[in-house]
Amino acid sequence: MSKDIFVFIECKEGSIRKTSFELLSKGKELAEKLSSELYAVLLGFDTKSLIDEIKPFAHKILSVDTELLKDYRWDTYTDAMEYLIKKYSPYLVLGASTITGKDLFPRLAARLDAPIVSDAIGIEVTDGEIKIKKPIYGGKIISWVTTQNTPISIVTFRPNSFSIVKGDTAAEVIDERLEISMDSRINTNRIDKGGSKKVDLQEADFIICGGRGMKGPENFNILEEIAEILGGRVGASRAVVDSKWRDYEDQVGKSGKTVSPKLYIGCGVSGALHHTMGMDTSKVIVAVNKDPNALIFQYADYGIVDDLFNILPALKDGLKNLKQEA
Amino acid sequence: MNILVFIKQVADTEARILIKGDNRSLEIENKYNLNFFDEFAVEEAIRFKGKVKDSKISVCTYGGKKAVEALRTAIAMGADQAYLIDNTDLDTDDPLITAKILAGFAKKEGFDLILCGRQAIDDENGNIGAMVAEFLKIPHVTAITKLDVVDEKKIIVENDIEGGKETKEVQLPALLTTQKGINEPRVPLITGVMKAMKANIPVIDPVTLGLAKESLDRNASKIKILSYETPKGRPPVKIIDGETPEEKVKKLIKLLREEAKVL
Amino acid sequence: MDFALTEQQEFFKKVIVDTVDKMVAPKAQEIDEKDEFPWELWKEFTGLGYLGLRYPEEIGGMNADKIMCMTFYEEIARGSVGFAQSVIMNILMGTYFIYRFGNDSIKERCLYPAMRGEKIATMCFTEDQSGSDLGATRTTAVKDGNGWRINGTKMWITNGPICDFCTVLATTDPSKGLKGLNFFLVEKGTPGFSSGQVLNKLGCRGTVTGELVFDNVWVPDENFLGDELGKGVIYVGDILDEVRLMTGAMALGIAKGAYNEGLEFAKKRVAFGQPIGNYQLIREKFADMDTLMNAARLMIYHGAWMLENGMDSRLIAAEAKMFATEVCLKVVDEVTRIYGANAFAYEYTPQRYFRDARFLLYGGGTHEVLKDFIGRTIIGKL
Numbered sequence: 001m002s003k004d005i006f007v008f009i010e011c012k013e014g015s016i017r018k019t020s021f022e023l024l025s026k027g028k029e030l031a032e033k034l035s036s037e038l039y040a041v042l043l044g045f046d047t048k049s050l051i052d053e054i055k056p057f058a059h060k061i062l063s064v065d066t067e068l069l070k071d072y073r074w075d076t077y078t079d080a081m082e083y084l085i086k087k088y089s090p091y092l093v094l095g096a097s098t099i100t101g102k103d104l105f106p107r108l109a110a111r112l113d114a115p116i117v118s119d120a121i122g123i124e125v126t127d128g129e130i131k132i133k134k135p136i137y138g139g140k141i142i143s144w145v146t147t148q149n150t151p152i153s154i155v156t157f158r159p160n161s162f163s164i165v166k167g168d169t170a171a172e173v174i175d176e177r178l179e180i181s182m183d184s185r186i187n188t189n190r191i192d193k194g195g196s197k198k199v200d201l202q203e204a205d206f207i208i209c210g211g212r213g214m215k216g217p218e219n220f221n222i223l224e225e226i227a228e229i230l231g232g233r234v235g236a237s238r239a240v241v242d243s244k245w246r247d248y249e250d251q252v253g254k255s256g257k258t259v260s261p262k263l264y265i266g267c268g269v270s271g272a273l274h275h276t277m278g279m280d281t282s283k284v285i286v287a288v289n290k291d292p293n294a295l296i297f298q299y300a301d302y303g304i305v306d307d308l309f310n311i312l313p314a315l316k317d318g319l320k321n322l323k324q325e326a
Numbered sequence: 327m328n329i330l331v332f333i334k335q336v337a338d339t340e341a342r343i344l345i346k347g348d349n350r351s352l353e354i355e356n357k358y359n360l361n362f363f364d365e366f367a368v369e370e371a372i373r374f375k376g377k378v379k380d381s382k383i384s385v386c387t388y389g390g391k392k393a394v395e396a397l398r399t400a401i402a403m404g405a406d407q408a409y410l411i412d413n414t415d416l417d418t419d420d421p422l423i424t425a426k427i428l429a430g431f432a433k434k435e436g437f438d439l440i441l442c443g444r445q446a447i448d449d450e451n452g453n454i455g456a457m458v459a460e461f462l463k464i465p466h467v468t469a470i471t472k473l474d475v476v477d478e479k480k481i482i483v484e485n486d487i488e489g490g491k492e493t494k495e496v497q498l499p500a501l502l503t504t505q506k507g508i509n510e511p512r513v514p515l516i517t518g519v520m521k522a523m524k525a526n527i528p529v530i531d532p533v534t535l536g537l538a539k540e541s542l543d544r545n546a547s548k549i550k551i552l553s554y555e556t557p558k559g560r561p562p563v564k565i566i567d568g569e570t571p572e573e574k575v576k577k578l579i580k581l582l583r584e585e586a587k588v589l
Numbered sequence: 590m591d592f593a594l595t596e597q598q599e600f601f602k603k604v605i606v607d608t609v610d611k612m613v614a615p616k617a618q619e620i621d622e623k624d625e626f627p628w629e630l631w632k633e634f635t636g637l638g639y640l641g642l643r644y645p646e647e648i649g650g651m652n653a654d655k656i657m658c659m660t661f662y663e664e665i666a667r668g669s670v671g672f673a674q675s676v677i678m679n680i681l682m683g684t685y686f687i688y689r690f691g692n693d694s695i696k697e698r699c700l701y702p703a704m705r706g707e708k709i710a711t712m713c714f715t716e717d718q719s720g721s722d723l724g725a726t727r728t729t730a731v732k733d734g735n736g737w738r739i740n741g742t743k744m745w746i747t748n749g750p751i752c753d754f755c756t757v758l759a760t761t762d763p764s765k766g767l768k769g770l771n772f773f774l775v776e777k778g779t780p781g782f783s784s785g786q787v788l789n790k791l792g793c794r795g796t797v798t799g800e801l802v803f804d805n806v807w808v809p810d811e812n813f814l815g816d817e818l819g820k821g822v823i824y825v826g827d828i829l830d831e832v833r834l835m836t837g838a839m840a841l842g843i844a845k846g847a848y849n850e851g852l853e854f855a856k857k858r859v860a861f862g863q864p865i866g867n868y869q870l871i872r873e874k875f876a877d878m879d880t881l882m883n884a885a886r887l888m889i890y891h892g893a894w895m896l897e898n899g900m901d902s903r904l905i906a907a908e909a910k911m912f913a914t915e916v917c918l919k920v921v922d923e924v925t926r927i928y929g930a931n932a933f934a935y936e937y938t939p940q941r942y943f944r945d946a947r948f949l950l951y952g953g954g955t956h957e958v959l960k961d962f963i964g965r966t967i968i969g970k971l
Binding site: 012013072074075078098099100102103105106107109110111113114115116117118119131135136137138139140141142143144145146147148149150183184185186187188189190191192200230248249251254255256258262263273274277280283284285286287292297298299300301302303304305306307310311313314315318319322 | 337339340343345352362363419420421422425444445447448449450451452453454455456457458459460461464465466467468469482486487488489490491492493494495496497500506507546547548549550551552553554555556557560561563564565566571572574575576578579581582583586588589
């Protein structure tokens with residue numbers, strides 16, 4: 001039985017998402033352990049320019065390049081994935097737990113009658129058993145899960161779960177052609193690509209998050225400036241979103257997005273459970289709050305007890321200087 | 327029109343959760359709610375009913391006897407009927423099984439529109455919606471933030487996509503999962519609460535939905551929990567001292583560079 | 590024996606808890622600070638229909654049993670006792686006599702709008718010189734043509750200054766003492782009826798409490814609320830147990846609210862390197878508080894069950910009210926100790942519970958009067 005691994009490559013605005021490289025890196029490590037092949041699966045239109053980027057990360061690249069796959073749709077993408085999976089019979093299919101991943105993989109799993117573990121943060125393969133690490137109950141509990149009664153398993157991971165390790169392979173490219181058609185029952189009218197937010201919140205390495213202590217929407221400008229210096233994103237607590245100071249898509253927490261950046265800075269965030277559930281897997285957490293009893297300090301690695309309106313300008317200058325030196 | 331809403335009763339985010347001695351089961355404090363994202367689904371169904379004449383809302387869950395409370399909450403809000411598919415002794419961690427059961431119920435009950443929350447906040451999977459749609463061979467749209475009725479056969483929805491929103495025309499029957507922002511779930515009126523208290527909620531044995539009993543239990547499950555553990559706590563916070571904000575920030579940046587190595 | 594709530598009662602409790610958490614609790618601090626009647630919340634909350642809690646479904650009520658009523662009183666007081674006072678006044682004492690004795694026209698004018706929250710009701714017992722001692726009531730009602738002429742001043746009237754109608758206790762014959770007491774309906778706009786001083790209270794802020802003045806107020810015969818003259822005190826007896834249990838339930842609600850805050854604080858506040866909840870002396874406080882609150886809860890709900898089943902609940906109601914209130918005082922005190930100096934700051938919530946708790950000492954009978962009643966009832970006439 002094959003022990004090959006598929007990694008679904010996700011693209012955004014014509015380039016490959018960072019999280020796909022993370023999955024390729026982890027996939028490669030697993031494939032080596034299993035003495036099997038790692039397939040990067042690239043669906044899309046006019047993707048030739050992307051192929052070279054993937055080559056060092058995979059053993060093989062399955063490319064389906066057709067206009068029908070230009071924009072992501074579950075119907076066409078599920079068909080294409082189903083075709084490739086049936087043809088190559090992989091043992092594991094890895095994807096990202098992004099908006100696209102959450103739409104595609106459950107449908108695909110049902111189509112294939114395959115088990116799916118979603119929103120995982122780690123994976124180990126030992127003695128032919130797959131062990132998947134997945135936080136549940138908002139991160140209060142870590143579960144270790146395996147699959148059984150199946151030749152194939154699908155796992156999706158939170159972005160930023162693995163580090164990127166560039167390999168030295170030169171993957172063989174296999175062009176696949178297949179018949180797919182769009183489901184006529186769904187007709188996309190209009191795509192509104194939001195603003196020009198550079199990095200996806202879930203993929204950002206750096207998130208600076210504002211809470212109620214920011215006092216008003218106008219004060220988020222300085223957070224934007226700091227985020228820009230570090231190439232990160234601004235997040236918001238539920239209180240902030242509920243007060244309509246920021247959009248829901250910026251919300252970090254149980255009812256918003258789950259993030260695990262390398263560095264999270266919470267400014268005027270109290271640290272209510274529904275918020276910390278969405279960020280407590282961040283690598284390093286910094287909290288700025290004038291209340292020394294704020295719950296957020298229990299989750300933080302570093303804390304500053306001070307008025308954030310004093311700290312933020314200093315932080316902005318400090319980081320700016322740091323970037324200029326570098 | 328037949329509107330089905332699939333819901334789940336989940337542990338309150340504040341509920342105390344302990345890992346039992348076997349490391350394979352959990353002890354959950356008795357504080358349960360209708361899943362956060364499912365409230366939006368129930369609310370949207372009620373609003374949809376207001377727009378389309380002769381609509382009926384049936385709410386259904388695959389859960390334990392206690393889940394009747396969440397079903398009553400949906401009736402209190404405005405659903406017409408509720409069904410409990412009893413999972414006693416069949417508790418599974420495999421969404422495939424749950425989705426097959428719910429799809430079986432949908433086939434039996436008949437439907438024009440199915441709504442459910444975009445994910446449950448306990449297992450945080452978010453798989454059921456798309457899976458049920460696949461088993462029923464109907465289109466699905468995840469994480470919708472707007473639903474407009476064109477006619478009895480067609481709706482227009484807006485949903486979250488990477489970095490933006492998309493508007494789609496969808497033919498019914500279809501399945502939609504609801505995202506925060508689509509509506510403000512109502513607080514039930516006392517008339518609804520009274521109706522809910524009196525409501526007769528049929529309990530359905532899952533084997534009557536066209537699935538063999540042995541295909542529903544833990545042995546048939548394709549997913550198996552190996553163990554639970556509590557996440558490793560962080561070391562205590564280092565509070566950064568300093569005379570001035572500048573000094574504190576300077577120390578912080580130094581620590582982030584040299585100790586945490588993230589800058 | 591069966592101590593379990595039915596599945597329906599359990600569900601009702603869940604709905605109330607959620608509704609209070611969503612609508613009332615987040616506003617509690619603001620209501621207390623402003624000390625103004627929260628009209629917006631009143632409209633939003635009463636729009637849900639809870640003011641008809643005790644009344645039959647045929648007239649738009651919920652026909653809730655006494656267990657459900659206690660659940661409601663407890664939970665809404667947990668959310669905001671300032672708001673709860675006003676709500677419960679419309680539900681219970683403010684409308685009780687109107688529902689029982691009012692004719693159709695009075696019910697149309699007063700009861701149904703009050704059940705919908707469109708009119709604010711109140712009940713006037715207390716006077717400057719009389720509280721628990723009803724026999725000292727000085728407000729008089731004298732027969733005058735086809736009606737009654739009322740003179741007097743009432744004090745400590747919940748909702749008084751904003752009420753649309755009130756049920757007023759007056760003596761029709763001072764020589765008869767308690768047997769001369771009767772109830773009359775007085776509606777806003779009646780000549781001579783006005784509100785005087787508004788009290789600046791230590792707790793229960795947000796409820797408007799004050800003086801009502803009856804200066805030669807004339808009301809028609811239909812406004813006499815009773816079957817026959819002189820039975821006012823008997824009617825009071827009919828509702829007294831429910832009022833006392835309700836007061837106890839409110840005390841339990843305040844205790845629960847304070848306790849929850851204390852628990853959260855004990856888990857998060859770090860002292861000497863660990864959360865204070867790790868220290869034995871703090872744990873002891875929770876052991877004590879939980880024990881006392883459970884005991885109070887058992888008494889109140891046992892009393893409610895007796896009342897619901899038509900048993901004699903006079904002793905249990907008085908005892909439950911007294912015990913629950915004392916428990917409440919103990920709990921709010923402990924919570925202020927857990928909070929340390931923070932409890933002394935208006936910014937934090939323990940001070941609010943601390944102040945609110947004291948109000949319940951007086952409503953439904955002072956503990957001195959209650960103890961005397963209980964002792965007298967037990968020992969009997971020797």
